Amino acid sequence: MTGRTTDESRRLAKRLAEEISRLAVRPIRLMEVCGSHTVAIFKAGLRQLLPAQVELVSGPGCPVCVTPNEYLDTAVAYSRQPGVIIATFGDMLRVPGSSSSLAAAKMAGADIRIIYSPLESLDIAAANPTKTVIFLAVGFETTAPTAAATILAAEQAGLANWFALSAHKLVPPALRALLEAGGTRIDGLILPGHVSAVIGEAPYRFLAEEYRMPAVIAGFEPLEILQAVHSLARWLRLGEPRLANQYRRVVKPEGNPVARAVLGRVYGEADAAWRGLGVIPASGLVVRKEYQRFDARRKIPVEPEAAREPDGCRCGEVLRGMISPEACLLFRQACRPENPVGSCMVSAEGACAAWYKYGSGRWQG
Amino acid sequence: MMNGDRITLAHGSGGKLSAALVKEVFAPAFSNGALNELHDGARVRMPGAQLAFSTDSYVVKPLFFAGGDIGRLAVCGTVNDLAMCGADPAYLSAGFIIEEGFPVADLARIVSSMGAAAAEAGVAIVTGDTKVVEKGAVDGLYINTAGIGAVLPGTDVSPRRIRPGQDILLSGTLGDHAVAVMAGRYGLELPPAVVTDCAPLNGLVKEILTAAPTVAVLRDPTRGGLATALNELALQAGVGMMIEEGTIPVRREVAAVCDLLGFDSLYLANEGKFLVIVEPNYTEIVLSVLHRHPYGREAAVIGRVTAAPAGQVGLRTIVGGVRLLDMLVGDQLPRIC
Incomplete structure (x- = not known):
């Protein structure tokens, strides 16, 4: 990992935790926006290291978790059409839609291929000219540029049987919606590392300027996360809402302009529906007119079932940081990783999956 | 019982669903003292002897990989299951399910590797069985081995x-x-x-x-x-x-x-x-x-x-x-x- 010995890491972590304890004179509630941070926090047992007055809550930064049922229902409906091949990342497979999932459709005979890179879906389309290949394009600013590049490559290859079912989402508008909606107290934000590597620092300036919300772009090593918590605790103590980039080795202040240019060429902003957050203005990406012939929704008629949420599932509140997974009556009972009810239990990056797999984060031993 | 009553790959993973499959499907049908300990092998009594008995099937893909192959795996796996019961493995059986069209040269290589592993472990492969099935009914070759050995006296590994x-x-x-x-x-x-x-x-x-x-x-x-x-x-x-x-x-x-x-x-x-x-x-x-x-x-x-x-x-x-x-x-x- 970092080349530090266990003893050194523990000493540093202990010192940071003590400092944080000293700085947090009142209870503070910090949201880690990104699912990868959630996993890193749980995996390192950081919640247990932090003083009781510092609470970490998970946010809406798990792409699979925030994808609404309507999208999954559409994908399942496509998969049942004759001659359709669905190409998807593996983590979408088990996400339950309104009454089915892609995994269930696959078991019932649908042709669903797991891919590791969007470009593989082009190979599938080229190898199956008589079939229709639909790539499930889901993810934040991190993965959207690759999906955009895939659309450009499809155009270059002249593929007529390849389409994208797009549900890409943007993080900053979701943060604004979360802060506008209220209903949950958040004192500071740990901002996603990989998304920021694309968008840079500027899109987050509104946090401090308009909402007086301190925020840190952080890396994923346990000590980097503790450092971010330390900074947030310090600024809260000082009453100085700042924005800091503490992941400079990956995130340049200006982000990645090349990736953004590809993104902007293929996609435009549009309102988008988020599980738990509802429709958020300008928080999604839609394929621009020039590339609409690759847009599955426009080109291939489909009739998904009427979307509905599973009874009792509280993923929406979990994604807004309003409740912890343990407050949901289904958690660990009807909803378990081997038989998930809600999306937050399916994705390895989901808050419920992390709470289940790694314990509530405060070991009762 | 689980996941719409169909077996998934995860039921063979050795994890939670495997445990559920054993508990809900196999154990109720076979329940007995030796089995219910749910160890890697069973410890059983025969007149004059305390024995350990185990079986395992091997379906690894690919058949050959860095440092080993399905043959070495099939011998070591069962030997180790017996060893984990505190037993001294002595005899093994080997059953082969082979897909039509499988190269004899590969089979020879695999059984020779089994012989070498058995020699290293000090066990003898004393009985066996071969079945051949139509192309596509299995993926190349599957092996089942079972083994038996005496529990080392004075030990109680449980x-x-x-x-x-x-x-x-x-x-x-x-x-x-x-x-x-x-x-x-x-x-x-x-x-x-x-x-x-x-x-x-x-x-x-x-x-x-x-x-x-x-x-x-x-x-x-x-x-x-x-x-x-x-x-x-x-x-x-x-x-x-x-x-x-x-x-x-x-x-x-x-x-x-x-x-x-x-x-x-x-x-x-x-x-x-x-x-x-x-x-x-x-x-x-x-x-x-x-x-x-x-x-x-x-x-x-x-x-x-x-x-x-x-x-x-x-x-x-x-x-x-x-x-x-x-x-x-x-x-x-x-x-x-």
Whole structure:
């Protein structure tokens, strides 16, 4: 990992935790926006290291978790059409839609291929000219540029049987919606590392300027996360809402302009529906007119079932940081990783999956 | 019962769904004292003898991988299951299910590898069976082996004997087998250091039980990996466990592959490693036996049995936080053995 010995890491972590304890004179509630941070926090047992007055809550930064049922229902409906091949990342497979999932459709005979890179879906389309290949394009600013590049490559290859079912989402508008909606107290934000590597620092300036919300772009090593918590605790103590980039080795202040240019060429902003957050203005990406012939929704008629949420599932509140997974009556009972009810239990990056797999984060031993 | 009443790959993963399948489907149909202990093999009494008996089927894909093949695996797997019962394996059976069209040269290579592994383990393959099925009915070749051996006198290796305060030892590095098989399957180039750890452990186990007959339990973390093996033991014994992350041996190259592919070495299958749980006054003795043996050179004490929380395993991470170390859910990699 970092080349530090266990003893050194523990000493540093202990010192940071003590400092944080000293700085947090009142209870503070910090949201880690990104699912990868959630996993890193749980995996390192950081919640247990932090003083009781510092609470970490998970946010809406798990792409699979925030994808609404309507999208999954559409994908399942496509998969049942004759001659359709669905190409998807593996983590979408088990996400339950309104009454089915892609995994269930696959078991019932649908042709669903797991891919590791969007470009593989082009190979599938080229190898199956008589079939229709639909790539499930889901993810934040991190993965959207690759999906955009895939659309450009499809155009270059002249593929007529390849389409994208797009549900890409943007993080900053979701943060604004979360802060506008209220209903949950958040004192500071740990901002996603990989998304920021694309968008840079500027899109987050509104946090401090308009909402007086301190925020840190952080890396994923346990000590980097503790450092971010330390900074947030310090600024809260000082009453100085700042924005800091503490992941400079990956995130340049200006982000990645090349990736953004590809993104902007293929996609435009549009309102988008988020599980738990509802429709958020300008928080999604839609394929621009020039590339609409690759847009599955426009080109291939489909009739998904009427979307509905599973009874009792509280993923929406979990994604807004309003409740912890343990407050949901289904958690660990009807909803378990081997038989998930809600999306937050399916994705390895989901808050419920992390709470289940790694314990509530405060070991009762 | 589960997942719409159909078998999924995860039911064969060695993790949670495998446990549910055994508990809900097999155990009720076969229930008896020897089976219900749910150890790697069964300990049974025959007139004049205390025996261990075990069987396992091998479906690994690909058939040949870095440092081993399905033949070596089929012998070592069953030998090790017997060794984990505290037994001295003596005789093995071998059953082959072969797909029509399978090259005889490959079969010869595989059985020759089985012969070599049996010789190393000091066991004899004394009976066998061959079936050939139409193309597509199996993927190349599957092997089943069963084995029998006498329980070493004066030992009682059983999860029932796990007590709070005992030390948990691991005989070496994690994940080598899984990464070697994965590389073979997906055509990854690996550094030469990464080969399967597949090996017969009965010799080493016999030395350990001779030096420390009071060993409480032995368990090889195969499918489901270390995390699943520890959870099974904690559940069976009704104890807790605290594992120190920094002490768990993992080869640097294996850790790098795991980082790259998003695998967790704590859940990866091993075929030549085992856990020893022992009273602390025997820890040094067991450790020194392990360190002298080629299959135990990198052995380490990785944790301790605790009274609470019953049935749960905690992991103290390298930054000092503690978190739950849960059993495998789903399947990281089907057809690993």
